[in-house]
Every structure is written in structure tokens, then in C-alpha cells.
Amino acid sequence: MKLRFLIPLVVFVVMVGFLGKGLLLDPSEVPSPLIDKPAPQFTLSELHNPGAKFASESMKGQVWLLNVWASWCVSCRQEHPVLVELARQHIVPIYGLNYKDTRPEAAQWLRERGNPYDASAFDNDGRVGMDYGVYGVPETYVIDKKGIIRYKQIGPISPSVLRDQILPLVQRLQQGSPT
Amino acid sequence: MIPEIGHFSLILALAMAMVQAVVPLIGAAKGNENWMRMARPVAQGQFLFVATAFACLTYAFITSDFSVLYVAEHSNTELPLQYRVGAVWGGHEGSMLLWVLMLTGWTMAVSVLSRKLADDLIARVIGVLGLVSTGFLFFILLTSNPFIRLMPAALEGRDLNPLLQDPGLVFHPPMLYMGYVGFSVAFAFAIAALLGGRLDAAWARWSRPWTLVAWMFLTMGIAMGSIWAYYELGWGGWWFWDPVENASFMPWLAGTALIHSLAVTEKRGSFKNWTVLLAIIAFSLSLLGTFLVRSGVLTSVHAFATDPTRGVFILILLVIVTGGSMALYAWRAPKVGLGGRFALVSRESFLLANNVLLLVAAATVLLGTLYPLIIDALGMGKISVGPPYFSVVFVPVMTPLVFLMGVGAMARWKEASLPDLAVRLRWAFAVALISAVIVPFLMGEWYPLVSMGLLLSFWVFATIFVGVRRRVRRNQEIGRPGFSGMTRSYVGMQLAHAGVGAFIVGVTLVNGYQVEKDVRMNVGDTTEVAGYTFRFDGVAQTKGPNYTATQGYIQVIKDGADLMVLHPQKRNYNVQTMPMTEAAIDTGLTRDLYASLGEPVSGGAWSVRIYYKPFIDWIWGGCFIMALGGGLAMSDRRYRLASRRKAEKPSGATHAAGALATEGGRA
Numbered sequence: 103m104k105l106r107f108l109i110p111l112v113v114f115v116v117m118v119g120f121l122g123k124g125l126l127l128d129p130s131e132v133p134s135p136l137i138d139k140p141a142p143q144f145t146l147s148e149l150h151n152p153g154a155k156f157a158s159e160s161m162k163g164q165v166w167l168l169n170v171w172a173s174w175c176v177s178c179r180q181e182h183p184v185l186v187e188l189a190r191q192h193i194v195p196i197y198g199l200n201y202k203d204t205r206p207e208a209a210q211w212l213r214e215r216g217n218p219y220d221a222s223a224f225d226n227d228g229r230v231g232m233d234y235g236v237y238g239v240p241e242t243y244v245i246d247k248k249g250i251i252r253y254k255q256i257g258p259i260s261p262s263v264l265r266d267q268i269l270p271l272v273q274r275l276q277q278g279s280p281t
Numbered sequence: 282m283i284p285e286i287g288h289f290s291l292i293l294a295l296a297m298a299m300v301q302a303v304v305p306l307i308g309a310a311k312g313n314e315n316w317m318r319m320a321r322p323v324a325q326g327q328f329l330f331v332a333t334a335f336a337c338l339t340y341a342f343i344t345s346d347f348s349v350l351y352v353a354e355h356s357n358t359e360l361p362l363q364y365r366v367g368a369v370w371g372g373h374e375g376s377m378l379l380w381v382l383m384l385t386g387w388t389m390a391v392s393v394l395s396r397k398l399a400d401d402l403i404a405r406v407i408g409v410l411g412l413v414s415t416g417f418l419f420f421i422l423l424t425s426n427p428f429i430r431l432m433p434a435a436l437e438g439r440d441l442n443p444l445l446q447d448p449g450l451v452f453h454p455p456m457l458y459m460g461y462v463g464f465s466v467a468f469a470f471a472i473a474a475l476l477g478g479r480l481d482a483a484w485a486r487w488s489r490p491w492t493l494v495a496w497m498f499l500t501m502g503i504a505m506g507s508i509w510a511y512y513e514l515g516w517g518g519w520w521f522w523d524p525v526e527n528a529s530f531m532p533w534l535a536g537t538a539l540i541h542s543l544a545v546t547e548k549r550g551s552f553k554n555w556t557v558l559l560a561i562i563a564f565s566l567s568l569l570g571t572f573l574v575r576s577g578v579l580t581s582v583h584a585f586a587t588d589p590t591r592g593v594f595i596l597i598l599l600v601i602v603t604g605g606s607m608a609l610y611a612w613r614a615p616k617v618g619l620g621g622r623f624a625l626v627s628r629e630s631f632l633l634a635n636n637v638l639l640l641v642a643a644a645t646v647l648l649g650t651l652y653p654l655i656i657d658a659l660g661m662g663k664i665s666v667g668p669p670y671f672s673v674v675f676v677p678v679m680t681p682l683v684f685l686m687g688v689g690a691m692a693r694w695k696e697a698s699l700p701d702l703a704v705r706l707r708w709a710f711a712v713a714l715i716s717a718v719i720v721p722f723l724m725g726e727w728y729p730l731v732s733m734g735l736l737l738s739f740w741v742f743a744t745i746f747v748g749v750r751r752r753v754r755r756n757q758e759i760g761r762p763g764f765s766g767m768t769r770s771y772v773g774m775q776l777a778h779a780g781v782g783a784f785i786v787g788v789t790l791v792n793g794y795q796v797e798k799d800v801r802m803n804v805g806d807t808t809e810v811a812g813y814t815f816r817f818d819g820v821a822q823t824k825g826p827n828y829t830a831t832q833g834y835i836q837v838i839k840d841g842a843d844l845m846v847l848h849p850q851k852r853n854y855n856v857q858t859m860p861m862t863e864a865a866i867d868t869g870l871t872r873d874l875y876a877s878l879g880e881p882v883s884g885g886a887w888s889v890r891i892y893y894k895p896f897i898d899w900i901w902g903g904c905f906i907m908a909l910g911g912g913l914a915m916s917d918r919r920y921r922l923a924s925r926r927k928a929e930k931p932s933g934a935t936h937a938a939g940a941l942a943t944e945g946g947r948a
Binding site: 104107108110111114115117118120121122123124125127 | 554558561562565572576592593596599600603604607608610611614615651654655657658
């Protein structure tokens with residue numbers, strides 16, 4: 103067998119290697135430019151209590167999750183039980199950013215499904231969402247004690263993402279010294 | 282009930298495909314004639330069952346049977362009938378079924394039209410096609426079954442994606458798939474020849490018409506996709522170097538190389554290994570295209586719903602088919618002898634250069650398409666490769682290709698004389714050069730790139746003229762009518778080459794002289810583009826069968842006279858509530874006027890896009906001329922004579938005709 107006749111096969115095998123690897127990757131997953139950057143500051147009224155204000159500034163000094171959700175969002179329903187379960191364990195505070203929603207619908211939605219949030223900020227016109235570069239609901243940010251975004255999850259959090267990525271990261275960040 | 286019949290037919294088709302893949306191949310290996318003869322009836326039976334399944338799915342769409350999940354996801358009672366039929370292949374499951382229908386259809390055609398082929402060859406060809414079909418039927422039944430029921434049935438369907446609600450959907454995918462899948466026949470012939478160890482001129486002659494038909498369909502399919510993108514996406518572009526477009530373009534490039542290489546193998550017996558490899562590559566690129574489109578490894582404007590298990594399945598299929606055939610090639614090809622020798626300057630050399638350039642072009646497209654994936658797989662980040670890359674690498678490869686096209690068609694087989702070619706072609710070159718310099722001035726402004734593009738196309742036309750004139754003269758010298766002895770295959774070649782010339786004219790002039798204007802227009806405002814005045818006369822609401830639309834009225838005025846009114850629309854489809862831009866286009870031989878509505882600005886004003894596209898229809902016109910040339914070459918009597926000669930005892934008459942055909946094909 104002459105070797106040059108093997109060339110097509112070899113080229114093909116290399117290409118298949120890349121194609122196989124490519125199947126495991128998600129081409130639409132774009133790394134957020136906000137990772138390792140300070141989280142955009144915002145102050146919004148709370149969902150359940152229009153008089154009270156939620157300021158992201160007040161979260162300095164602790165690790166927290168910011169979860170973007172809406173009652174109109176179908177994938178949020180899929181993610182919700184995972185958040186409710188996480189909230190029950192009291193590992194990390196979860197704050198909601200209720201995105202382009204109405205108060206009655208959002209409150210109703212939480213009544214039916216349980217409320218995992220310490221509080222939800224009411225982002226009616228989506229301005230804060232725009233600062234965070236939200237392009238799909240749900241999205242979840244892990245923000246550290248200094249107010250820096252360490253992780254962004256686009257789309258629903260699955261139990262395995264929570265277990266393998268988010269929780270280990272949260273623990274690492276919580277052990278780090280506060281400034 | 283009907284969907285179950287379809288489902289069951291598909292399972293029966295799989296059973297037959299497995300028999301078709303196993304029995305004839307073993308029969309051919311062992312020399313068992315009865316086993317070999319199974320090939321034809323089984324292939325025909327398989328086609329019958331796949332066609333039944335396809336008919337059942339179509340029936341479910343026509344009757345809006347929303348208890349079938351696939352129908353509920355892609356149709357709606359408001360959807361007009363022609364789009365309900367088109368919606369059969371409007372989603373993943375149905376388009377895979379169309380793929381298999383085409384494959385079994387081609388197999389059926391082979392089984393009917395190859396009565397004169399040796400039993401073992403045809404058994405192997407049909408067996409290989411059966412293998413491919415088995416893989417795809419498994420794929421459909423296991424991962425993409427269109428007959429899955431939805432219980433309880435949906436009351437209303439989710440409707441077809443509005444982007445697809447267009448006559449383009451009805452024609453473009455079937456054409457494209459005919460071409461894509463058609464290369465499976467050339468592939469099967471190549472594998473059969475490797476298995477049987479017989480790679481001769483007869484084999485090449487049998488493969489040629491099949492390859493030409495597939496190439497013809499693929500050419501038309503790609504052109505139609507391009508037209509569709511041009512008027513439907515509303516940006517006025519005709520080619521975007523999108524991964525899905527590239528997926529159809531790569532098999533086209535390889536297929537174009539293959540039809541030229543087959544010519545050498547048939548006429549001169551050379552390039553045998555190369556031809557076999559090209560046949561494998563062309564079909565593998567079709568499979569790769571299917572993988573890229575269906576697996577979602579690349580982002581694309583054709584955002585199909587994707588599923589990782591499907592990607593894995595097609596990748597395995599690709600590994601078996603392409604990996605297997607390339608391994609077979611590495612094992613068997615070294616034993617194939619070399620064909621006739623040829624000199625450095627000869628038609629063979631020109632065709633070899635053509636093949637190398639076409640494959641380099643295919644490789645650059647492949648690299649550009651896969652590059653984002655490779656970089657991502659190596660963990661080096663996310664990048665996009667766009668039109669800038671492709672235009673930089675593509676034009677330099679295509680330029681020498683087109684230049685050689687003119688020379689190659691004139692050169693003799695075996696040994697040609699360079700000075701002789703130069704003498705014959707110097708006038709063609711001079712005429713092309715002078716026109717290329719002058720015409721841009723007539724168009725208004727002189728650009729070097731426009732002149733270059735025109736030089737290439739005029740060169741193509743001029744060499745065709747010189748070639749045909751020479752033939753006519755030679756005929757007249759010996760007292761025969763001028764156009765006698767010109768075979769369809771010769772005329773088809775010249776026609777296809779002229780199509781390339783027309784295509785280049787279109788691309789060059791559009792790129793050089795198009796005018797694109799985005800303007801804000803109040804009612805009564807006018808704007809001028811390339812000598813035409815456009816007056817915006819406001820908008821009105823209108824209604825379609827399943828959408829409401831805002832329709833704009835744009836009066837086109839030339840030299841003070843009202844020419845026409847363009848009606849661009851912004852549509853809103855009732856079910857998917859997706860806004861769609863419907864451009865209004867006035868088509869002409871020398872220019873298109875293109876208007877589309879942007880967004881309402883304020884107080885009745887709209888942002889309006891107005892494009893002037895000179896000679897853009899030459900792009901697609903060129904493609905259809907190419908396809909016509911392919912069709913003409915395919916219908917050459919030589920291919921029919923070849924089969925008749927084998928059947929009958931050679932008589933004087935067929936001998937003479939055959940000699941004439943070879944003579945005609947030589948020049």
C-alpha cells in the first residue's frame with residue numbers, strides 16, 4: 103500500500119476529530135464581556151413592595167446570585183424548581199431581576215410556583231437588563247463580594263450546572279477574604 | 282391511521298434497504314447470480330415504500346392532521362395549500378424524509394436505466410446505495426421520526442416559519458437535494474469499481490450522465506436558494522458565505538471537478554484514481570453539508586432546531602461512509618493502472634489544473650466554514666469568518682480557473698502546441714482586453730476590478746466564439762453544413778462555459794455599480810437613485826391569507842414619466858407574530874430596482890431602502906445557462922449508443938454513428 107493513498111483518509115480523520123469536538127461545544131454560547139468586570143450598579147423598586155428599593159450596592163461583602171426571570175418566560179418554569187430547592191438550602195442569597203413583566207402577573211407566578219428570591223427587583227422597562235447585556239431569559243449571574251461578575255449562565259440552570267459549576271464557584275468565592 | 286401506514290412503510294423500507302445493502306454485495310463477491318439479481322427488485326420495492334411514507338406525510342399536512350407532532354409544529358389551518366405541501370420538508374424530520382426519497386428515487390432510476398450493465402457492477406452500485414439508505418432510514422426512525430403522534434391532538438398548528446412561506450420553499454430544497462443526493466450515484470459507481478477492480482472507460486462513461494444530472498440540479502438548487510435570499514431577506518445581497526450556503530457550494534465545486542475529470546477518464550483513460558477520489562469527495566461533502574446543517578455545530582442564518590443526538594448520529598454515518606470508502610480507496614487504488622500518457626501542454630494538463638484549482642477552492646471554503654469550530658475546539662476563543670476572508674481567497678483561485686477554461690476547451694488531447702494555441706487565441710484575447718477597458722467607461726466610471734472581471738467574461742465569450750467558428754470552417758472546407766457533427770456534449774460544454782461568463786458579468790457589474798440608499802421618507806418625498814426618481818406615496822394596510830401587512834407605495838419616475846409603482850410590504854404573520862420584510866423588485870435584463878420598507882420613523886415617515894442593482898439577474902441567468910449546458914451534455918446520444926451497442930451485435934450503422942460521436946467529442 104502506497105502511503106500517498108492514505109492521505110485523504112488521514113485528512114478526513116483529523117476533520118472528524120474537530121467535528122466531534124464541535125458537537126460538544128455550543129456555538130451560540132458567547133462569553134459575556136462582563137465576566138470579571140464589576141456588575142453594573144442599579145437601584146430598582148422591589149416587586150412585592152413598590153415602596154421599597156433594592157440597591158445592588160447593598161450586596162457588597164457577600165456572594166450572591168442575580169437571576170433574570172419573567173412570568174412570560176417558558177424556560178424559567180423549567181429552571182424554577184432548581185432555584186426553589188437551592189433557596190431552601192440557604193447556601194447563597196438569590197435575588198431576582200423581574201424583566202419586562204407586570205407586577206400582578208409576576209406575583210401570581212411566584213405564588214403558584216414558590217418564591218426562591220430574597221427579593222426581586224422590578225425591571226419594568228428592561229433598562230437594567232440592557233446594562234447586563236441580557237439577551238435571553240432566564241440568565242443568572244454569580245457576583246462576588248467585591249461586586250464583580252464571576253460567572254454567567256445563559257438559559258435555564260440545570261441541576262448538573264448548579265452542582266458542577268455554580269456551587270463550587272460560590273464556595274470558593276465565599277472562602278475568599280472580604281475586602 | 283394514515284400516519285401509521287406511513288410509519289410502517291418506513292420500517293418496511295428499512296428492512297428492504299438492509300436486504301439491498303447485504304445480498305447483492307455478497308452475491309457480487311461470491312459470483313452468485315441469483316443474489317445479484319435481487320438488487321433491482323429490492324431497490325424498486327424500497328422506493329415504493331419510501332414514496333408511500335412520503336405520500337402519507339403529505340396527506341397529513343394537506344388534511345391538517347394535528348395529531349401528528351411534526352404537522353402540528355410546522356403547519357396551520359390558515360396556511361395556503363401550496364405551503365402546506367412545501368411544509369412537508371419545512372422542518373428537520375420531513376427534510377430528512379425528502380433526502381431519503383431522493384436517494385431511493387435515484388436508486389430506482391439506476392435500476393431501471395441500467396439494463397445493459399454487467400450484473401456484478403449493477404449489484405454493487407445498488408448495494409452501496411442500499412448501505413447509504415440503511416443509515417439514513419435508521420437515522421429517521423431512531424432520531425427524527427416525522428410520524429410521532431401527539432396525544433391529545435393539538436387544536437391548531439404552530440404554523441410554518443414565515444421566512445419559509447414563499448414559492449422558494451416549494452422549489453429550492455427538492456432541487457438542492459436532487460443534486461446533493463444525486464452525487465451518491467457517482468459515488469456508488471466509484472465504490473463498485475473499486476470493489477470489482479474494474480476502472481475503465483466504460484465505467485467513466487456510465488458515471489458521466491448521472492454526475493451531469495446531479496450537477497445540473499445542484500446548480501439550479503443553489504441558484505434558486507440565492508434568488509430566494511435576495512428577495513426574501515430584504516438586504517439585497519445574493520450570497521452571504523453562510524455555513525449552510527457553503528455546505529451546498531462545496532459539493533458543487535467538487536462535482537464540477539468530477540465532471541471534468543470523468544471526461545479525461547472516459548476519453549483518455551487517465552486520472553482514474555483521481556476521478557474515483559473526487560466521486561468519493563463530492564458525495565462526502567454532501568454528507569458533511571447535511572451534518573453541518575442538521576447538527577448545529579455552526580451558527581448560521583438558517584437557524585434550524587438542533588439536537589445533539591442527531592449530530593452524533595450523522596457524524597457516525599459520515600465516518601462509516603466516508604472513512605470506509607477512503608480506507609477502501611487507500612487499499613484498492615494503488616492497483617489501478619495509469620492511463621494514457623500526456624504531454625505537459627495538452628488538454629489533460631489543462632483539465633488537471635482545473636481540477637486542482639476547483640479542489641483548492643473547495644478546500645478554502647471548507648477551511649473558512651470550519652475555522653470557527655476548529656478555533657473553538659482548540660479553546661482559542663470564538664471567532665467568525667465572513668465574506669472578507671472568502672472574497673480575498675476565492676477570487677485569486679477563480680481567476681486562473683476561468684482563464685484556463687478558455688484555453689483548455691481549445692487544446693488537443695495528449696499533446697497540444699502552445700504557440701499554435703497562442704496564435705488561435707490572440708484575437709480572442711485582444712478583443713476581450715479592449716472591450717474590458719472600454720465598457721467600464723460606458724457604464725460611467727472605470728474601476729480596475731470591474732475591468733478585470735469583464736476581461737475574464739469577455740475572454741470566455743471570445744474563446745467560445747473562436748472555438749465554434751473553427752469547427753464551422755473545418756466543416757465548410759470539406760463541404761459539410763457548418764454546424765454538422767457538433768455533438769450535444771460539445772454544445773453543452775460551450776453553453777455551460779458561456780453561463781460562467783454571464784455569471785461573472787453579473788457579479789462584476791453588481792459589485793462595481795450597485796447603488797444602495799437608505800433614506801427617511803415622508804409622504805411625497807422623492808429620492809434619486811441611478812437616474813430613477815422614487816416618490817414615497819405613503820402606506821396602507823392590507824391582508825393576506827394568514828398575515829396582515831403594511832404596504833408601501835413607491836412611484837418610480839424616469840425622465841419625467843411614471844414608470845411603475847413598487848409595493849414593498851412589512852408583514853405580520855398571525856400565528857408566529859413575526860415581522861417579515863417583503864421587498865418589491867422590478868426585474869430587468871440590465872438592472873433590478875429594489876425597494877423595501879424599514880421601520881416607521883415618525884408622523885407617517887418611513888425608513889426606506891432603495892437599491893439599484895445593475896445586471897444582477899445575469900448571476901442567476903448564468904447559473905441556469907450552466908445547468909442547461911449540463912443537461913444538454915447529459916442527453917448526448919453517445920451515452921445512449923453505448924448501452925445499445927452492448928445489447929445488439931455491432932452493426933455498420935451504429936459503428937459509424939459511434940465513430941462520429943467520438944470524433945465530435947474530440948475537438
